[in-house]
Amino acid sequence: MLNKSHFAFLDEGSKKEIRRTILKAVAIPGYQVPFASREMPIARGWGTGGLQITLSLIGKKDVLKVIDQGADESVNAVNIKKLVQLTTGVELTEQTKTATLIQSRHRIPEVPLTDDQILILQVPEPEPLRAYEAKKSVTKLLHSEQEYSGAWLMLFEQIMKYGTISTGADHPVYVNDRYVMAPSPIPRFDNPKMNQSEALILLGAGREKKIYAIPPYTDVASLAFDDYLFRTEDFTDKSCHLCGATGVFLDELIDDHTQQKLFQCNDTSFCMERLNSTQKEEVGSIDA
Amino acid sequence: MGYVAVKGGTEAIEASLKRLTYERLRGREVIEIKTIQSTMRGLIDQVMSEASLYEPNLAALAIKQAEGSMEEAVFLLRAHRSTLPRLYYSQTVETDRMFVERRISASFKDIPGGQLLGATSDYTHRLLDFQLIHETKEAIEQWLTDYEQERSPKLPSKNLIYFSKVVDYLREEGLFTEHEVDNTPPDDITKKSLEFPASRSERLQTLTRGQTGAVTSLGYASLRGYGQVHPTVGEVRVGMVPIYVAPPNETTEDQENDYYIGEVKITEVESFVPVTKNYNQQENDLEFEIGYGICFGQNETKAIAMSILDQCLEHPEASFPTHDEEFVLLHIDSVESTGFISHLKLPHYVTFQSKLDSVRGVKQEVRKNAK
Amino acid sequence: MIDVVHDMQAVFRKLLHSMSRPGEVSTLKSTIAHTDRWSCHEATYLTILTLFDAEVSFHIVSNKQKKNLEKQIAEYTLARNAPIDEADFVIVLQGTKEQTILEAMGTCKIGNLLDPQHAATWIVENERIVQEGNLILSGPGIQQQTTIQLDISDSIIQARNERIKEFPLGIDMILTDAKSQVLCIPRTTTIVLKGGTQ
Structure with a gap:
């Protein structure tokens, strides 16, 4: 049996499903659209959501940049790049501005992104309400009713306990005044870059089987109170x-x-x- | 000359991959795929079942490549599965048409057709057999020849008999509710992500590809008291079942036109679980329900545990985690659980820096308030 | 026809670009000369070939004979033909009467609050779509506002506006024209008629 590798690894049927999901995600900003999520040749939890999006988007003319924790040379970034290049032969870059697709874990690059770029963020836990509600069926209901008092209460409790909001990375955001969304574990420093971004931002959670999006020029506000403001690092x-x-x-x-x-x-x-x-x-x- | 990024990551990965190959080769022994296939039956069955891909050859290759690591072998096979187009669904497999190799019932001493012990390690004494250290091909040949001779006069007649299901006899007696055959096409969890509440077809698919250890543990937890299901094994059967697909774009239901595409070995379990049925609010009646377990290959422990969990999940009203479908179904997948646990090895220094900043912020706030 | 790997990828990227930037026109092309006859615009069938497979259902809205196209779509993509209230994709062929479209618009899927994605995506044929015109678009994906011109009647736009009132419920539209152009209007887009109301 010979090794045969299809362009961009995924079979065309899988790509179609992911592509349809991405279009829905763009049409409903911040809403987690379920998708089947194929097993990838890298481990679940290591960027398979982002990778599936990248592989469904990528074409021969794309220029790809992959970063992990801000670094192009991080072992996991290298490993993902290697897989994509092996199956597509696309050009790789480390320069943010020359890339057409940027897959990233935990950071949005410092160089502002433009409208012919797409940022793909890897997401370990797409559910911003998971911290206080373990059940998927319940968080789904809460989102449907726009019932986010729990998310506010969490921040309020931090203020009561510590006198300040004490979230680390992955500070929840409100998207298009409708959905509370996990921005993925980017530092709070990067949250404002999502607001009215020129580039399309796609987020993929492979293990949790969700894809969601922030279209360009969309309102993204970090959750905070008028008297306790959102604070970046x-x-x-x-x-x-x-x-x-x-x-x-x-x-x-x-x-x-x-x-x-x-x-x-x-x-x-x-x-x-x-x-x-x-x-x-x-x-x-x-x-x- | 400009500054150039250090290729530390790339080099480290290359070196690590080399080292991994070295660890596999350093013993200077080649293990043949066919050796794995003919001697590691249990391992192959388990890998195929957890990977939900029936292909003994590729399972053996995965085991070789993974150096026998279960999670790696399952992962390899699952990832391979992702690249395969899935064009057809098979016709319903009727397990009473199984070519039975083993079939036992714990519920009845005598079952029509009889108990058929088949190949099982249940009655072996678990003593290390030191003679296997020096096993030779000649000895194997000799043993096989003797076995064939001993067996040949006892071979059964050429008339095939089908073993009907144990539950059929009980149904006739009215101890089981007769259900209408439900021919709704099953939801395919590999094509649509699992949403809750899950359909029974989704639950069974998730359980059957569950990690053997995880499924066994949760079934065991239910049995011990963290659950309300205490079954009697009505029937365990192991054997080959034929698989058919209908010709594409064929609208007739004529089974004569179906294509036979091969056979798979499966383990199937039907557990009998007594349940209280409430009629007219007042009258309580005791009846049996079936917990269903099935998996690729011979893996009876997993299939029995699955049958327990199937019944548990049919009764979500019980307040045990083993009856909670989100708890059970979202945590038993080998690729998902091992992947997420192992992702903790990835660097998290951005998230840590962010947390550090907020902890410092909190400390500052506390100091300010103390003044 | 279409190169199933690379053309579809290119078509999808154009669709994604236009869906995330409502009002921006893209041109769809295939690299393989087509030998098959399709009784719809090239942009329409390229979109169909790119997005359809056995997992989705479709419904064609037309006053003309549509059996052949239905059969062709099913054969090429394995997608299922379905009644309008079940279809994942609704295809409106050029020249369809306003009343027929309005009826379909009133009965198609718009999703529910738990699963807003279970809504119909409309593929609507136009003779010509023009960037700049009498329809003012605003919403996510649009910096302030943009304008477009379509062949669709105002009452259809109004009917569409009715169906997206309860966001996140609503329909997403892919508009195609005879010159292989596409433009998208997702449910988040507010459409106002110039000099008129929503």
Whole structure:
């Protein structure tokens, strides 16, 4: 028996079902549309939802970028890229602006996305109400009735207990004034990038078998109160120790030698580009 | 020269894959697919059942490639299944047409057609057989020749007999409710995602491809008291059943035109569970219901556990997790559970940084309030 | 005909682009010369071939003979022909009378609150669709507003507006024309007639 691999791995029937689901998801922003979700050659929970979307979208002319935790070279990102390239032969890139499809886990790139790009986010848990309701049949009902008092109560309890909203990543958002949605475990820092985004954003949860979407130019508001505002992670007075960037999401590192705390751009390709452009300025255009 | 990204991830993966191959090859032994197929029957059956793909050859290949890891082998076969077009549904399989290799009932000492023990490890003494260490092909040949000779005069007549179902006798007595044959086409959980409440066809499909250990555990939990189903095994049967598909675009129901596409070995269990039926609010009557279990290959423990869970899920009113279909059906799939558990190995430093920020925020708030 | 892998992929991307940007026109093309005759626009059958399979049902709305097209769709895609109130896709052929369309519009699926996705997607043929015109569109996917021109009558637009009133319930539309152009109007889009009301 020989290895035979179909273009973009999935059989055409599976792609059709995923494509129909994506169109529905776009038509009902923030609503989790169920889909069959095929088993992929990478493990469930490792980006199979995003991967199935990518494989159903991708064509020969696409340029693909995959990042995991902001990094192009993260092992899981490399592994996903490898699979897509093996079955499609598409061009890969690390530059955000040259990519037509960007599959990402836990980050939205720092470089603003444009309207000829599609961002595909991997989602481990698509249900924003799961934290207080375990049953799928119940959360489905709550969404249908737009009954989100539980989500508000969760934030309220945090304020009562801690004096502030204490959510980490995956802070819930309100989409198009209708559905409360899990933005996937992106940091709160990235939530505002979803609002009125130029690029289409598709979210895929393979294990939980849900696809949902934020069309371009759609209202996306992070859940918060008038007197307790939504707060992104705070990097005031901090900058990247490599490229000097401020106002971006930073990773916190401990220097091996000095035991000092260091900060570094989480978006590795963004940092690299900045480094290269400053170098260009310094040395002129000799070997650019 | 510009800055170039370090290809750390790519290189690490390449090295890791090489190391994995090294671990598989370092013993310098080749295991043949046919060796696995003819000696690892239990493993193959289990992999095919959990992968929900009946193909002993590919199951053996998956086992070889996975170095015997169950979860990996199941995963490989499931992923392969994803690439196959699914064009037809088979005709309904009538299990009373099974070519029975083994069939027992725990409910009756004598059943029409008799108990047929077949091949089972139930009555082996679980003592390690050290002679197997030095088993030879010659010894195997000798044993087989002896066995054939011993068996040949006892071969049954050429007339095929079908074993009817044990439950049929009880139905005649009115101990089971007669149900209309329900020929609604089953929902296909591989083509449509599972939504709740689930149909029985969806429940049975999910259970039959469940991880053997998970299905067994939950069935066991119900039996011990975390559930209300205490069955008697009406019948366990193991054997081959023929599979037919109707010609495409054929509107006639004439079975003569069906194509025979092969046979599969299955284990089928019908458990008898006494239930109280309430008539006219006042009168209570005791009747039996059937818990149904079925799986590819010979895997009796799983099929029996499945029959318990099937009955549990038919009675969602009981307040045990084993009667809660979301709890049972969403947590028994091998590929899903192993995938999500193992995803915890992936880096989570963005999420952690975000949490760190909010914990610091909370601490600040507490300090401010303390002043 | 259609290259089932690469043409369908390209068609889908155009449809997705237009669905996520209501009012933006895309042109659908196949790379393989067609040898089969379809009694509908090229954009219509390319959409059908891209989205239909045995798992979906369809209904054709037309005043003309439609048996051949029904048969052809079923043979090519294995999709099932179904009554209007059950169909996942509703296909309106060009030249269909307003009254016939209005009746279909009133009875097609719009989903329910638990499963708003169980709604009909309409594929509606036009002679010509034009970016810029008398219909003002706004909503998700549209920066402020955009305008388009269709051959569909105002009363059909009004009937459509009636059916999307209770968002998330509603219908999503894929409009095709004789020049292989498509444009989409999902249920989130508000349509206002220039100089008129919704």
